Amino acid sequence: MSLQKITDKLITLIAVGMCVFQLYTAFYMPFPGMQQRSIHLACGLALAFLVYPKKRPENPSLRNMSYLFGIALAVLTFITCLNVTFNWLEMNEPMRLIQPTQSDKVLGFLLILLVLLGTVRVVGWAMPxxxxxxxxxAYFGSKIPFALLRHAGVKLSKLISMGYMTTEGIFSSVLGVSTTQVFIxxxxxxxxxxxxxxxxxxxxxxxxxxKFRGGPAKVAIFGSALFGSISGSAVANVVGTGTITIPLMKRVGYKGDFAGAVESVASTGGLIMPPVMGAAAFIMADTLGVSYWEVCKAAVIPAVMYYLxxxxxxxxxxxxxNLKGLPAAEVPDGMALLKSQGWMYIPPLVILVFFLGVFRYPAYKACLYCCILLVVLASFKREKRGVLKREWLNILVKTAKSSVTVVMACSCAGVILLGLQSSGLxxxxxxILISLANNNLGILLFLVMLGSLIMGMGLPASACYAILCILAAPAIVKLGVPPLAAHLFVLYFGSMSAITPPVAMAAFAAAPIAGESAVKIGITAFKMAMPSFLIAFCLAIQPELVMIGSAVNIVLVVVICLAGVLSMSVxxxxxxxxxESIIRxxxxxxxxxxxxxxQKPLTIMGIVIALALVITEKNFWKYVKVKRRT
Known part of the structure; x- marks a missing residue:
């Protein structure tokens, strides 16, 4: 049997084992934190070495070496992680934490290296x-030349014991989110x-x-919002829905770069659209110590404004x-669609929201019941029963593979947290950040925005947020911004990096479908998303947008901020x-x-400018007369 086939068999075996373990812990009593996280990491990190790199060398000898190296690293991963699984109680004894054994030091050092190497393979170099x-x-702290940053330095043995033997390093609560919440x-x-x-x-x-003017673009917006909220990945969303919507947009008259940009921006918005929002929302809930439902509630208004x-x-x-919609023959009957398929797909999402919002179930439990409901409903349809019978193994393998990015991001975030906590930084x-911003919230938000966009260029949104929620969000909170608003601000710009040149991964995914330059699509998408950048700043300076305050104030602020965003869009x-002329x-x-x-005077000035611009539109009164007649 070739090394490639052995690797494929191992991938299937580990992926299925991982899914079975996750389902078992979701159905029954979860394992203690260190045990559960170590098994989860063992499977996720081993898959990182076996699945990646996806492109292997063409030379047969080098290709075999690549597979062999991956298998060896996967074996090492299981040795280091399962040592924690079986010995975690002894490892947590105070004396052993102070004086770790030689095997603790060696295995701990190895696991930290393996996590960094696995993250390089899956996420890229930025996070490691x-x-x-x-x-x-943390290690060279005593040699730092700047007094503000200097500290006594942390011994290597302490770094390893904290990182490997406690929940303050690799096995932090961030990895716990991946283990208990995200996977399901x-x-x-x-x-x-x-x-x-x-x-x-x-x-x-x-x-x-x-059927409406420019219909396919509007289909892309709402289709991507629905699909993107479930997929949690801007690139996957572009590839999944863009193959249909982008050609349709071009057919009704949109240019290729505009069509690609619409799909890219719509797909990116799925990351901030409840009820799922991707892995970052679960990390946010855990970091803030609030329920996942609270995060969803806070995100609703900004997400709706984004898509509006x-x-x-x-x-x-x-x-x-002067573009038209699709011909009536190509537009499906909505009611017929709901009757034939809606009964299978909509109830699980409704139940998910109901369980989270009304019964306040833990997010993973609510989602687990939705999985069961979806399988039960699908079983009533012969065609879907066939899919379940044929594809159950593929579904499990794809689930485990899709979790690898999150596992690596969360475990590497634990390494970053280890350095920050052990050094006291x-x-x-x-x-430090507040002093850099001279105690000015606007400057601090601008600096964090730049940091989020730059960091997000090389990282998935969940990985970017996992870092910035530790580094940047606390500073924003210190200047008086509510915690939920501060963390959503960071998440917003971490997600927006998918459509921000020069990297703009969503634009690169849309480029071959649209038949246009990725750079051109990225620039158009960035311009199109600029009103959405305004929404993120609204979050930080107007807490009513995350439903903090009285109902009257919330409605008033939402209406005014929405008017501001739409004015910018025009x-x-x-x-x-x-x-419009350049001046207008x-x-x-x-x-x-x-x-x-x-500030009220500035808001009033904005209202006056917007009203004056509308009233002085040449065709505005003509439009009003036509509407009165109809």
């Missing part, structure tokens, strides 16, 4: 380099996709919006270019009832920015 920098800072949601997403859920949501969006801003841009572009970092698109476009954008500022 940050981890090494903070570990180096990934399984739900894979089940839904394998049973045709993504096609249903796309068809359903088409039935509602396909995108919808406005798309609609104005369609109106400006975590206590100083907020003050300015950037350069069209409302007519093509600048005024639209300026009015939008003023509208979101919390």
């Amino acid at each position: 380099i940050i981890g090494l920098v903070f570990l180096g800072y 949601f990934l399984m739900f997403g894979q089940l839904l996709e394998s049973l045709g859920g993504s096609d249903f949501f796309l068809d359903w969006a088409n039935s509602g919006f396909g 801003a995108l919808y406005t841009s798309v609609d104005l572009k369609a109106k400006q270019s 975590i206590l100083k970092l907020s003050n 300015g950037l698109q350069g069209y409302l009832f007519q093509n 476009r600048i005024a639209w954008v300026a009015g939008g920015v003023l509208l979101i500022l919390p």
Whole structure:
């Protein structure tokens, strides 16, 4: 048997074992934290070495060496992790933590190296380099030339014991989120996709919006919002829905770069759209010590505003270019679709929201019941029964493979946390950032935005958030921003890196489908998403957007901020009832920015500018007369 086949067999065996273990701990009493996390990491890290790199060397000898090296690293992973699984109680004894054994030191050092190497393979170099920098800072602390950053230094044995033998390092609560919460949601997403859920949501969006002007772009927005909330990945969303929506957009008259940009921006928004929101939302809930439902509630208004801003841009572009919708023959019947398929896909999502919001079930329990409900409902349809029988093994393997990115991001975040906590830098970092910003919230938010966008260029959104929720969010909170708003701000810009040049991974995924340059799509997407950047700043300076405050204040702030975002959309698109001049476009954008500022005089000034611009539109009164007649 070739090494490739042995590797494939091992991948299947570990993936199925991982899924069985996760389901067992979700159904029954979970294992103690260290045990459960060590088994989860053993499977996830081993898969990282066996599955990645996806592109192997063409030379047969080098290819075999690559497979052999991966198998050897997977074996080492199981040795280091299962040592924790079986000896965690002894490891937690105070004397052993102070004086770890030689085997503890060797295995701990090996696991830290394996985590860093696995993260390089799966996520890239950015996160491991940050981890090494903070570990180096902890170890060489006494040699730091700057008094503010200098500390006594941490012994290597203490770093290893903290990182390997406690929950303050690799096995931190961040990895615990991946272990208990994220995995079951990934399984739900894979089940839904394998049973045709993504096609249903796309068809359903088409039935509602396909017939309107620029219909396919609106289908992309709502289809991607529904699918992206489940998939939790901007790139996967672009590939999943963009293959259908981008060609349709081009067919009705949108240019390739605009079509690719719409899909990229819509797909990226799925990461901040409840009810799932990807792995980052679970990390956020754990970090803040709130329920997952609270995170979802806080994210609803900003997510809706994000998609309304995108919808406005798309609609104005369609109106400006005089584009039509899809022919009636190509638009599915919404009611027929609900009757034939909706009964299978919608109830699990409704039940998920109900269990989270009303019964306040733990997120993983609620999602587990939704998985069961989806399988039961699918069993009533012969075609879907066949899919379950044929694809059950693939579903399990795909679920485990899709979890690898999250496992590596969370375990490497533990390494970063180890460096920060052991050195005491975590206590100083907020003050350092605040002093850099000169105690100015606006400057601090701008610095964090830049940091989030730069870091997000080389990392998935969950990995980017896992770092920034430790490094940046506490500083924002210290300047008076509510914790939920501060963390959503960080998540927002970590996600936006998917459409921010020069990397813009979502744009690169859309480029071959749209037949356009990825750079061109990225620039168009960035311009299209600029009103959404405004929403993120609204979060931090207007806490009502995360449902903090009285109902009256929340409604008032939402209406004003939405007006500001839409005003900015008009300015950037350069069209409302007519093509706008440069001066008017600048005024639209300026009015939008003023509208979101919390100072009343500036808000009033923004309202005046926006109203003046609407009233002085040449075609505005003509439009009003037509509407009165109809």
